[in-house]
Amino acid sequence: MHDMSSDTGDLQKAILAGGCFWGMQELIRKQPGIVTTRVGYTGGDVPNATYRHHGSHAEAIEIVFDPAVVTYRQILEFFFQIHDPTTKNRQGNDVGTSYRSAIFYLDDEQKDVAERTIADVESSGIWPGKVVTEVTKAGPFWEAEPEHQDYLQTFPSGYTCHFVRPEWRLPSSGSGSTAEAS
Template identity: 60%
Template structure:
């Protein structure tokens, strides 16, 4: 009888070891590292075309269109399109700086719109269509001025850049019909395309 109990106890102990019953408790799992994100606000004419080209840039993680740079709160398209509120049609670009640097984002920005036409982009005329970079930090501000100087120095556009650099203010999301407009309307209006210019 004693031999049977000893055998059973030994068998139970070995089984517990096999299934890790006596194993030391595992430490806390390492927290997953969140994807780094930076935000940029860019204006360069009608936001439909800007949004569609910027969304295709590797490293861009989210994109929205809206209004920035004006003095009137709760900006809407009906107000902004009159040109009286001083808002610019703006694209909010969230991107992964490990995949896409802010400098390279701006260099691409200067290839998809004409930064030399003051308050105008193609057939769209008015302050709401101005070329502007709204910075969110001193680093973005310095980078914006450096990139503009580089673009000007290259003379790729043949005329001086008129892009303004302003501190980002309140961003008012555009109405739902303006979000992803060219995704919903592939034949919709746009005056934006990637130019073969080198800086």
């Protein structure tokens, strides 16, 4: 797992994309074990990406978490509850590759956990279709402008298409088992 021990104790990092980053950040930041979040652009071709000029990058969230409190697997399971991983390049009213579902892994262990989680989501039969979430090696993460950071904290009535879908929960979730969860 991506170890940040050199600069942040025993914390780890995850990078996810699942539609507009405002709603993703608002829901994920509230989860136990999440230390910090920031939104930005990744997975594309434009250096120094901005909101107005981000080329083929996805809107994404970088998550710093404490693995003693929450596992990478648990973060991914929550990620699959708050966005629709079965719609290609779309979440709610937002359409385009900027809004694609993607997991940007930082090491082979994250890649394996991501692939196993997707396989479990697929085989559960709970989600409305085939998962189209990309699993891609993380590249540069370009932090979004300050007005996009913690947007729904500043504008609580602002736009979001993200919400927790309690029915989209893997049967093993919440069991306390962390055998596959690291």
